[in-house]
Amino acid sequence: MNLSYTDSASRTSEFSPPEMSADSMEIDDSLYSRQRYVLGDSAMQQMAQSSVFLSGMGGLGVEIAKNIVLAGVKVLTLHDTKLCETWDLGSNFFLRQDDVLTQRNRALAVHPRVAELNPYVHVDTSSSSLDLSTDLCFLKRYQCVILTEARLSLQKKINDFCHFHQPPIRFIGCDAYGICVRVFCDFGDQFEVSDPTGEEAKEMFIQNITQGNPGVVTCMDSRTHGLQTGQSVLFREVNGMVTLNGTARQVTVLSPYSFAVGDTSCLQPYAHGGYFLLVKTPRTYSFETMEQQLSEPQVLTPDFSKPEAPLQIHAAMLALDAFQEQHNRLPNIGCCQDAEVLVKLTEEAPVNSELVRCLSRTAQGSLPPLAAAVGGIASQEVLKALTGKFAPLQQWVGQPTIRVCVCVCRGDRYDGLRACIGETMCLELHKLRVFMVGCGAIGCEMLKNFALLGVGLAKSSGEVCVTDPDLIEKSNLNRQFLFRSQHIQKPKSSTAAVATLEINPEMQVDAHLNKVCPATEGVYNDLFYSRLHLVVTALDNVEARRYVDSRSVSNQKALLDSGTMGTKGHTEIIVPNLTESYNSHRDPPEEEIPFCTLKSFPAVIEHTIQWARDKFESAFAHKPTIYNMFWQTHSSAEAVLQRMQQRETLEGAFQVVKLLSRRPSQWEHCIILARLKFDKYFKRKVTLPPPPHTHTHTDSLFWQSPKRPPSPIEFDLKDSLQLEGTIDTLLTPDCVWTTERLRMSPRMFEKDDDLNGHMDFVASASSLRARMYSIEVADRLKTKRIAGKIIPAIATATAAVAGLVSLELVKVVGGYGFESFNNCFFNLAIPVMVLTEAAPVKRTQIR
Numbered sequence: 001m002n003l004s005y006t007d008s009a010s011r012t013s014e015f016s017p018p019e020m021s022a023d024s025m026e027i028d029d030s031l032y033s034r035q036r037y038v039l040g041d042s043a044m045q046q047m048a049q050s051s052v053f054l055s056g057m058g059g060l061g062v063e064i065a066k067n068i069v070l071a072g073v074k075v076l077t078l079h080d081t082k083l084c085e086t087w088d089l090g091s092n093f094f095l096r097q098d099d100v101l102t103q104r105n106r107a108l109a110v111h112p113r114v115a116e117l118n119p120y121v122h123v124d125t126s127s128s129s130l131d132l133s134t135d136l137c138f139l140k141r142y143q144c145v146i147l148t149e150a151r152l153s154l155q156k157k158i159n160d161f162c163h164f165h166q167p168p169i170r171f172i173g174c175d176a177y178g179i180c181v182r183v184f185c186d187f188g189d190q191f192e193v194s195d196p197t198g199e200e201a202k203e204m205f206i207q208n209i210t211q212g213n214p215g216v217v218t219c220m221d222s223r224t225h226g227l228q229t230g231q232s233v234l235f236r237e238v239n240g241m242v243t244l245n246g247t248a249r250q251v252t253v254l255s256p257y258s259f260a261v262g263d264t265s266c267l268q269p270y271a272h273g274g275y276f277l278l279v280k281t282p283r284t285y286s287f288e289t290m291e292q293q294l295s296e297p298q299v300l301t302p303d304f305s306k307p308e309a310p311l312q313i314h315a316a317m318l319a320l321d322a323f324q325e326q327h328n329r330l331p332n333i334g335c336c337q338d339a340e341v342l343v344k345l346t347e348e349a350p351v352n353s354e355l356v357r358c359l360s361r362t363a364q365g366s367l368p369p370l371a372a373a374v375g376g377i378a379s380q381e382v383l384k385a386l387t388g389k390f391a392p393l394q395q396w397v398g399q400p401t402i403r404v405c406v407c408v409c410r411g412d413r414y415d416g417l418r419a420c421i422g423e424t425m426c427l428e429l430h431k432l433r434v435f436m437v438g439c440g441a442i443g444c445e446m447l448k449n450f451a452l453l454g455v456g457l458a459k460s461s462g463e464v465c466v467t468d469p470d471l472i473e474k475s476n477l478n479r480q481f482l483f484r485s486q487h488i489q490k491p492k493s494s495t496a497a498v499a500t501l502e503i504n505p506e507m508q509v510d511a512h513l514n515k516v517c518p519a520t521e522g523v524y525n526d527l528f529y530s531r532l533h534l535v536v537t538a539l540d541n542v543e544a545r546r547y548v549d550s551r552s553v554s555n556q557k558a559l560l561d562s563g564t565m566g567t568k569g570h571t572e573i574i575v576p577n578l579t580e581s582y583n584s585h586r587d588p589p590e591e592e593i594p595f596c597t598l599k600s601f602p603a604v605i606e607h608t609i610q611w612a613r614d615k616f617e618s619a620f621a622h623k624p625t626i627y628n629m630f631w632q633t634h635s636s637a638e639a640v641l642q643r644m645q646q647r648e649t650l651e652g653a654f655q656v657v658k659l660l661s662r663r664p665s666q667w668e669h670c671i672i673l674a675r676l677k678f679d680k681y682f683k684r685k686v687t688l689p690p691p692p693h694t695h696t697h698t699d700s701l702f703w704q705s706p707k708r709p710p711s712p713i714e715f716d717l718k719d720s721l722q723l724e725g726t727i728d729t730l731l732t733p734d735c736v737w738t739t740e741r742l743r744m745s746p747r748m749f750e751k752d753d754d755l756n757g758h759m760d761f762v763a764s765a766s767s768l769r770a771r772m773y774s775i776e777v778a779d780r781l782k783t784k785r786i787a788g789k790i791i792p793a794i795a796t797a798t799a800a801v802a803g804l805v806s807l808e809l810v811k812v813v814g815g816y817g818f819e820s821f822n823n824c825f826f827n828l829a830i831p832v833m834v835l836t837e838a839a840p841v842k843r844t845q846i847r
Contacts, residue, residue, distance in 0.1 A: 028120070029781070030474045030752070032072060037785050037792035038198070038566045043387035044072065048120070050386040051075035051141060055130060056148030057082075057106040059091025059366050059416075059452075060176045063375025063799060064146060065110070066094075066481055068382050069117045070795040077142070078114065079126040080107035089413035091366040093448050093503045117481060130154070136161045144170040144385045146378070152321035159186055159290045170385030173290065174378045177320060177330070178362025178420050180313055181374045182398035185381050186287045193283050193384075196391040198567065198829045203604050205706045206274045209241055215264025216254065217276070220705065224256040233261070233276040237705070240271025248279045273705035285392055293395055294318065300397040303822070303835040313398040316356050319345035320363060331360040333409065333419045365419025368452035369806035372445065376800025380567065380828040383796065390567065390829040397833075413504075414454050421810060428813045429453050430460035433531055435524075437516045437548050438538035439468035439492040441793060442562055444482040445802030446538055447496055451504035453806070458508035464500075467512035468493040475752055479795040516548055529555035534812055536560045536805075540791060542587070549574065549582035558812050562805040566792040567829040569801035572838075573808045573821045579838040603706035605770055605778045609786045612765035615681075616749055616758065623659065624744035630656045631743070659744075675715070682713040682768050708773045721767055751788030762787045797828055 027036060027044050036044060050073050054065055057080040069076055084099040084106055092110065099109040107125040115123040132154060139145055145162055147155055155173045162169035168188030175182050205220040219225050227233070229252050235244040241264065249261040299310040322345050323331060323338075331338035339360035343353050377397065384392045409415045414426050432455050436446060443466065449455075456462035472480075472487045472495060482499035483492070497511040514520050529535075535552045537559065539545050545561060552559040552574070559574040561582055574581050597603070598611045630652045634640050637660075643650060664670045703709045749758055763783045770777045784790065804824050811820055819837065826833040 031478050033475050034790065034793040035071065035478055036781060037790065038794045039387065039389055043389040046387045047071060047073050047383065049074050050143045052144045052382065053077045053079065053139060053142045054146045055079040055150060057092065057110055058149050059368055059371040060174055060375055061148040062092045062094050062110055063371050064379050065114050066117065067375060067379035067795045067799055069114055069121045069123065070478055070481060071383055072118060072120055073386065075122045077124050077126055078107040078111060079130060080105060081127055081129055082106050084109050086411065086413055087415055090416045090452055091368055091371060093452060116484060132157060139169060140165065142169060144382055146172045146174065146382060148174045151324060153325065156290050163188060163289045172378060172381055174374065175317065176371050176374060177317065178359060178365040179367060180317060180359050180398065181370055182313065182317055182396060183374060183378050183393065184290055185393045185395050186289060187385055187392055189286055191285045191287060191392065192388055193285060193391060194388050195280050196283050198390050201278045201280065203275045203277060206238065206276065209264065209270040211265050211267065211269055213263040213265050214260035215262065216258055216260055218258045222257050225259060227251050227253055227259055227278065229253045232279040232281060234279050235274060235276050238274030240269055241267045243267050272701055275705065285394065287395060297396045298394050300393060300833065302833040310398050312351050312355060314396065315346055315349040315351045316359050317398065319356065320359060330363045333364050334361050362420045366416035367420045369449050369803045372449060372803030373800050376796045376803060377828060380796040391831065393831055417453065425814050426454060429455050430457040431462045432456055432813060433462055433533050434464045434536060435532050436464065436466045436536040436538060439466050439496045440538060440540065441479045441798040442802050443468065443538035444480045444496055445798055446536060446806065447482065447500040448503060449802060449806040451500050451507060454504065456508055457506045459506065463508045463510055465510045465512065466493050466497065467514045467516060469513050469515045473752060479793055479798055526555060529557055532557055534558040534560065546583055553581050560805050560809055562801045564793060564797040564801050567794065567797050568827045569797045571801060571805040571808065571824045573823060575812060575821065578818045578841060579821065580841050601707045602769065602773050602775065603708055605775055606786055608766045608769040608775060609762065609778065609783055611769055612762045613787045615765055616761055620747040623655065624746040626652055627656055627659055627744050678715055682772060710772045713768065713772055751784055759784055800826065
């Protein structure tokens with residue numbers, strides 16, 4: 001039996017994936033820029049050629065669909081045989097009341113809303129039956145198959161088909177039953193991963209290399225190398241022991257600052273200089289089928305205080321699978337008789353009987369934040385399966401979440417949630433008044449979770465207040481899923497508020513455009529905080545977090561904080577009188593590049609990029625601002641000239657006169673000035689180096705690592721980089737000058753506008769300076785990330801972190817005890833997830 005497909009263009013009986021055009025292989029940086037820094041171009045292009053089959057459009061399935069469409073696969077087929085029910089509105093954020101009233105197929109109902117997330121992804125649907133009698137040959141056209149809401153017997157059959165197909169079809173099985181979840185991955189017998197960690201290889205300078213067996217390498221300035229035994233490093237620019245240059249050697253770690261690299265006794269003595277880079281070596285992973293893994297599963301352990309939990313969840317959910325096979329249904333909600341049947345099915349396994357009863361009572365329910373968290377994790381595994389980037393999950397992850405309460409179904413959208421947390425808790429969520437600061441990637445995910453949880457309903461006098469001063473950019477669309485292309489340059493908060501009300505019209509959302517800082521304390525005063533139940537931060541900088549934390553602490557309000565960087569994420573729960581606050585701990589300050597290094601001794605590409613960025617700020621922002629401020633305090637040029645003739649000292653006058661004297665009046669003047677600037681930056685102003693073998697007063701060589709002697713660059717029109725650099729050097733100042741003689745228009749650095757010339761200037765200036773100092777030039781993508789201080793981001797990590805922090809929100813509302821709260825750190829690339837108890841508040845006894 002073959003499955004039939006439909007897409008938005010035509011309702012055909014069979015689907016053929018569209019041909020990939022040559023132009024479609026180009027990556028749209030304006031959309032994918034933040035994700036490119038996570039995955040890299042090679043992985044992005046592999047995704048753009050991959051087809052994925054996803055079955056089950058419940059809460060978990062639609063989370064996975066959202067994430068992988070945002071990531072940019074070629075084709076996604078959404079499969080489902082079920083019709084929309086009121087129940088689904090509490091877990092599937094792409095379903096609407098009209099879909100329920102018209103009894104639409106779930107895949108057909110969500111299709112247009114999934115498809116509009118990314119115009120580069122072809123989304124089609126299937127509603128044909130998928131069971132043990134189905135001919136699975138149709139799956140050969142896909143590179144990855146994901147099953148949700150599928151019986152274990154069907155999962156095993158499809159997994160066997162995928163595993164033994166040549167080449168193997170990557171298989172992922174996901175289940176979410178009430179408070180318990182599991183994910184299973186099988187990517188075949190031999191799955192090669194090109195980059196297991198995704199960490200950028202950094203240049204580490206060498207202090208010394210000994211002659212011996214083994215030779216010992218010591219890092220300069222007691223820097224920690226961060227290596228592990230068995231890894232390999234590549235040596236460059238070593239003086240003396242030159243044979244090492246260009247070779248890779250396996251390391252044996254001796255200390256955080258030193259490592260052995262094999263026999264160096266026959267090499268020339270080490271003189272000075274050089275650095276090493278970690279060599280990324282591909283790794284091959286072997287997977288077993290689901291049938292093989294059921295008896296002795298390899299599981300990820302998120303909570304090391306409960307190491308037995310994953311295996312207990314595994315056994316309990318296998319019992320649930322057996323129950324479904326025997327009774328052709330899930331246990332009834334809150335049914336004690338069904339719970340005892342399930343307990344009996346686990347008698348041969350050492351499983352906590354209370355956990356089994358909780359699973360039985362909630363199996364039909366749905367907990368939206370849990371689906372979001374697991375959907376993020378599973379989606380990242382899909383991307384790994386398609387690209388071979390990052391270490392895959394081997395092979396299971398499963399975790400229980402929160403305690404459950406008895407509930408009564410009411411026939412509305414919240415019944416699935418009631419099955420998990422009870423009626424009382426649902427009513428508390430409805431009455432909740434939340435203040436969320438920030439409405440970017442995490443903010444959009446949080447609003448979606450609020451809508452599904454029924455947080456802040458108008459009829460219950462609840463409210464969600466969200467504020468964000470930013471406007472929507474195209475680069476936001478890749479992970480801020482509430483926004484579409486027609487929303488570009490509209491306010492984030494008000495646009496997200498409208499989208500949230502489409503998910504749940506019963507909510508009350510108040511959107512502000514304010515920044516939360518001391519200047520707005522008149523708006524967000526103590527009276528404002530007194531009306532709140534809790535505060536949520538969805539911010540991208542530490543200082544803002546510290547300020548919001550201080551306001552929350554002073555007003556005794558719980559605070560939920562979270563953040564992501566690439567595939568990494570963290571959550572932190574702050575409860576008054578129970579846990580320490582955000583300001584109770586501080587990360588070490590970010591290391592700044594010394595001024596002398598930037599000016600005279602750049603050693604790595606980061607130094608030349610920062611130098612170029614500083615030049616931009618000085619020429620196009622700082623000097624024009626000083627110029628304008630001068631004329632705000634002086635009425636006319638004549639008055640200034642008169643006072644200068646009287647030998648008065650006027651602050652800033654010299655800089656103003658200098659700018660006026662060099663003011664270009666026509667285009668040719670700009671080119672002349674640019675040519676003069678080229679000589680100034682890259683020829684005349686070069687630090688004159690002493691001879692190569694000059695010694696300092698301490699009798700050490702002056703030019704030794706990390707110092708690099710510069711070489712002035714002679715201007716050459718035939719050199720494309722020099723020509724580009726010359727034009728970019730002074731192209732923008734002509735735009736800085738206005739038609740008014742005594743007025744300039746400062747240019748604030750904007751990295752995401754490719755037409756404004758800002759990144760052209762920085763990239764050209766950085767590359768020319770790197771060439772002067774024999775530093776390997778960075779491409780435009782890397783230059784943009786460093787110059788713009790861009791934080792890599794991907795939708796999978798954002799969804800996971802928002803889901804995890806929303807689970808903590810439920811605990812806060814439920815008045816859970818201190819031991820129930822969890823902070824979390826995860827890295828989906830490795831993958832690792834660590835749940836820890838929150839740090840207790842420090843108590844001081846006052847006499």
